[in-house]
């Protein structure tokens with residue numbers, strides 16, 4: 001079967017999703033990118049090294065808007081969006097500054113992340129997101145450091161300190177950004193009460209979500 005062109009943006013529910021990179025500092029056990037062969041519900045998310053520029057993303061988002069408005073722009077693809085922090089923030093800045101019309105300045109901008117940005121960049125990057133990112137969903141998945149390690153499988157440089165750095169990221173996001181959720185993939189192995197307690201301690205809202213493979217098979 002002929003491979004479709006890589007999708008930089010794709011629609012899902014009420015949102016336009018942005019596939020900014022395939023680079024990721026974790027290899028989560030529940031990631032479906034391999035099982036689904038880089039396809040996500042009919043979109044080919046394999047960028048094959050050709051990462052889009054902010055101008056590319058905005059041009060495609062405008063095109064999509066013309067074919068029908070969407071409720072939010074979501075940075076979420078097969079890769080960790082904050083690996084391209086500057087590009088992500090540049091896209092958000094263009095929208096919020098009114099330089100991406102007809103996309104409205106008020107368009108809600110969400111980041112789905114594994115929360116390792118502070119660890120990867122070696123600084124607290126959350127203040128840079130203030131006024132640009134409206135909502136952040138951090139895939140934390142466990143309140144237990146050993147379980148986090150087993151589920152998220154971070155690459156070596158972030159294995160030892162990753163869990164604490166993700167917690168720091170969540171705490172900062174809860175303080176500085178309008179909305180912060182911590183998410184967990186539902187499984188019998190997770191202590192959901194402890195997970196919810198940790199979310200509350202970090203100032204975030206907990207959210208449990210179904211495992212994608214359970215939702216549909218490819």
Ligand code: SF4
Nearest residue numbers: 024026027028031079
């Ligand atoms: S953070 Fe996302 S892209 Fe990266 S391995 Fe986990 S699920 Fe896959």
